[in-house]
Amino acid sequence: xxxxxxxxxxxxxxxxxxxxxxxxxxxxxxxxxxxxxxxxxxxxxxxxxxxxxxxxxxxxxxxxxxxxxxxxxxxxxxxxxxxxxxxxxxxxxxxxxxxxxxxxxxxxxxxxxxx
Amino acid sequence: xxxxxxxxxxxxxxxxxxxxxxxxxxxxxxxxxxxxxxxxxxxxxxxxxxxxxxxxxxxxxxxxxxxxxxxxxxxxxxxxxxxxxxxxxxxxxxxxxxxxxxxxxxxxxxxxxx
Numbered sequence: 219x220x221x222x223x224x225x226x227x228x229x230x231x232x233x234x235x236x237x238x239x240x241x242x243x244x245x246x247x248x249x250x251x252x253x254x255x256x257x258x259x260x261x262x263x264x265x266x267x268x269x270x271x272x273x274x275x276x277x278x279x280x281x282x283x284x285x286x287x288x289x290x291x292x293x294x295x296x297x298x299x300x301x302x303x304x305x306x307x308x309x310x311x312x313x314x315x316x317x318x319x320x321x322x323x324x325x326x327x328x329x330x331x332x333x
Numbered sequence: 334x335x336x337x338x339x340x341x342x343x344x345x346x347x348x349x350x351x352x353x354x355x356x357x358x359x360x361x362x363x364x365x366x367x368x369x370x371x372x373x374x375x376x377x378x379x380x381x382x383x384x385x386x387x388x389x390x391x392x393x394x395x396x397x398x399x400x401x402x403x404x405x406x407x408x409x410x411x412x413x414x415x416x417x418x419x420x421x422x423x424x425x426x427x428x429x430x431x432x433x434x435x436x437x438x439x440x441x442x443x444x445x446x447x
Contacts (some may be wrong), residue, residue, distance in 0.1 A: 252435055259336070261438035262376075307376065320366070320378035320389055321436060322406055
């Protein structure tokens, strides 16, 4: 069963506009959520995370929103830049020591930012 | 600061052989994780090592095993290789010291089984 789902396989956005990536999860034990970016032939790069005690976390152009009641999180990238073109993965983990636990990944969303 | 390093970059084996993949974590990180990204299956958790001990294991057969050395580097061993073991194997590390530390990934080893 897919506990973490990214229902949009791809997203195309104009440079300078907002990119919104969505992620849904089913496991209510998840308490730590992360977003990763992946370029071809490279490993995933950590972008931003949020714990379940918060509903928003911001780091520069990246903001993650968490809606626990809906079991939904989203990543906003503002403004989008051509270098943001990559595959984005949502991931989640469960447990008090969340860093020391397995990550469950979504299937990824491919983002294309057009100049 | 050096990131997570993995070797080799590519590995070609035949069915029934054994493969050994290596990972060096970020300096100061004590936890090492292994993930498999097979075609069409996404990233799947394999193993977690911390302070030299196996702490958690994903839904993989026992022929997938590994170890963590005193310097926190790690090996993943895959015995009796099967065609479906062809995949990108990613290693990640994190600091196990406090809550909410993200995992940082290497660039992976691509294992091809002929």
